[in-house]
Amino acid sequence: MAPINVFARWRPLSQSERGRDEIDRGTHDRSGSFFSVALERRDSVGTRPWTSPAAFRAVFESEHDNYAVFNTVVAPHIPRILRGENCTFFAYGHSGSGKTHTIFGYDFEDSRQLGMCLGAAREIFDKLRYLNEEERGPAMGIGFSLFELRKKSAFDLLNNRTQCHIREGPDGKVHIRGETEILEGGKVRVCPIVQLVCWDFEEFRQQHIQALEQRATGSSSIHSQSSRTHAVLQLEIVSQALVDARHDLYDRQSELVPVGKRATDIRIEEDSKSAIRTPDGQWVPNPEYQRDQGRIDAVEAEMAQFEGRVTAAEQRVHAVFKASSFPCLGAKMVFVDLAGAEYYEGNDTRLSSRNRAPQELQEGRQINSDLLALKEVMRATSQGQKRVPFRSSTLTMVLREHFLNSGKGISTIIVTLSPAAEQFAATLNSLKYASLVGAAST
Numbered sequence: 001m002a003p004i005n006v007f008a009r010w011r012p013l014s015q016s017e018r019g020r021d022e023i024d025r026g027t028h029d030r031s032g033s034f035f036s037v038a039l040e041r042r043d044s045v046g047t048r049p050w051t052s053p054a055a056f057r058a059v060f061e062s063e064h065d066n067y068a069v070f071n072t073v074v075a076p077h078i079p080r081i082l083r084g085e086n087c088t089f090f091a092y093g094h095s096g097s098g099k100t101h102t103i104f105g106y107d108f109e110d111s112r113q114l115g116m117c118l119g120a121a122r123e124i125f126d127k128l129r130y131l132n133e134e135e136r137g138p139a140m141g142i143g144f145s146l147f148e149l150r151k152k153s154a155f156d157l158l159n160n161r162t163q164c165h166i167r168e169g170p171d172g173k174v175h176i177r178g179e180t181e182i183l184e185g186g187k188v189r190v191c192p193i194v195q196l197v198c199w200d201f202e203e204f205r206q207q208h209i210q211a212l213e214q215r216a217t218g219s220s221s222i223h224s225q226s227s228r229t230h231a232v233l234q235l236e237i238v239s240q241a242l243v244d245a246r247h248d249l250y251d252r253q254s255e256l257v258p259v260g261k262r263a264t265d266i267r268i269e270e271d272s273k274s275a276i277r278t279p280d281g282q283w284v285p286n287p288e289y290q291r292d293q294g295r296i297d298a299v300e301a302e303m304a305q306f307e308g309r310v311t312a313a314e315q316r317v318h319a320v321f322k323a324s325s326f327p328c329l330g331a332k333m334v335f336v337d338l339a340g341a342e343y344y345e346g347n348d349t350r351l352s353s354r355n356r357a358p359q360e361l362q363e364g365r366q367i368n369s370d371l372l373a374l375k376e377v378m379r380a381t382s383q384g385q386k387r388v389p390f391r392s393s394t395l396t397m398v399l400r401e402h403f404l405n406s407g408k409g410i411s412t413i414i415v416t417l418s419p420a421a422e423q424f425a426a427t428l429n430s431l432k433y434a435s436l437v438g439a440a441s442t
């Protein structure tokens with residue numbers, strides 16, 4: 001059973017909320033290792049208390065800064081990454097509750113305010129520097145990718161927001177790819193999601209800042225882009241040899257594309273010439289055309305040759321892993337800033353469905369189903385169920401690899417909460433969601 005760690009984080013009242021009522025709240029230590037959150041709602045009827053199950057590993061108060069959160073939530077997992085395990089961190093909450101502040105941060109200079117992913121990168125680079133010096137093996141760095149998921153597509157923030165398709169490959173793995181490009185001279189290039197490789201923290205910090213500029217952040221309006229997309233940032237420990245072997249693989253895959261297309265075209269052409277349709281709709285052999293099997297065999301042989309090159313390139317990628325003396329090569333940390341949870345069913349938030357444009361309603365339904373699917377996947381994996389409903393949403397499909405790495409992977413969700421009394425319903429919904437996930441794995 002792979003436990004899901006669940007944390008809660010209260011943000012302070014924002015400038016615009018100053019002076020307004022705060023939610024009455026408390027944290028109770030239930031067992032020494034799990035906490036529950038108690039809320040009290042005051043309305044015309046009286047006070048109504050609600051207490052969560054003991055589902056939270058820790059509850060951060062509004063005075064806790066990003067460094068404190070990083071130290072408790074992320075830092076304990078750095079040794080796991082160095083052992084070659086994977087970790088995934090999700091921030092869940094309604095719009096403006098502090099997800100982006102927690103995952104990416106807004107202040108990239110103050111070391112106490114770095115978001116989780118910058119904090120993690122800083123710590124990993126520290127450890128890699130030591131490993132690189134001690135072991136004198138090939139130097140390792142961090143490759144990072146950043147994309148947004150919206151409806152059924154991914155948008156690559158390291159490649160001008162290029163729209164990418166999410167497909168399951170014959171190997172059962174999910175691949176994120178841009179449109180295949182046709183270059184000058186008819187050459188073809190398959191475009192996987194971009195991975196930028198950085199060799200020190202400063203380089204990473206600069207790239208991270210630039211990448212986030214592609215995101216419409218800073219606004220916590222319910223309409224903002226960031227609240228309607230899931231942002232996924234993936235850190236992977238890489239070496240130059242791994243990067244080179246993968247680029248070689250993409251080149252071989254690119255070469256295969258036109259050959260495969262030609263083979264399909266020739267097969268279709270030969271099939272259609274060698275059959276005719278009778279007046280009663282039956283397909284029968286065409287007496288005037290002899291199917292050119294030699295032509296088909298020739299193109300299939302050519303295709304087999306190119307497929308062999310792809311297989312050899314895949315083997316070279318595997319060989320890089322095998323030859324590495326570092327177990328951490330290829331280990332991943334993934335950070336997901338989930339879309340605003342105001343779309344979560346049953347949530348009586350500022351926008352009722354009557355006030356929403358049809359497109360927004362449709363997006364809301366998609367976000368709703370993604371968040372529900374994520375909850376189900378987390379519950380199923382934490383309970384060790386055999387059937388995990390990964391396919392029920394794009395988000396869970398994309399993250400399947402990380403969940404499936406059970407035993408070698410761990411997931412954490414931090415629910416971000418607004419203390420503003422006017423957002424009581426949204427806050428309560430977020431706590432209910434997170435405590436359902438947490439209670440399933442205690």
Ligand SMILES: Nc1ncnc2c1ncn2[C@@H]1O[C@H](COP(=O)(O)OP(=O)(O)OP(=O)(O)O)[C@@H](O)[C@H]1O
Nearest residue numbers: 011012094095096097098099100101220226227340
């Ligand atoms: N723990 C915190 N401490 C101080 N300020 C915070 C904290 N959490 C959030 N804020 C501030 O509150 C505002 C909204 O936070 P943020 O943008 O992270 O919300 P969000 O949940 O990501 O919203 P959206 O879903 O709309 O993107 C930001 O100005 C952010 O700096």
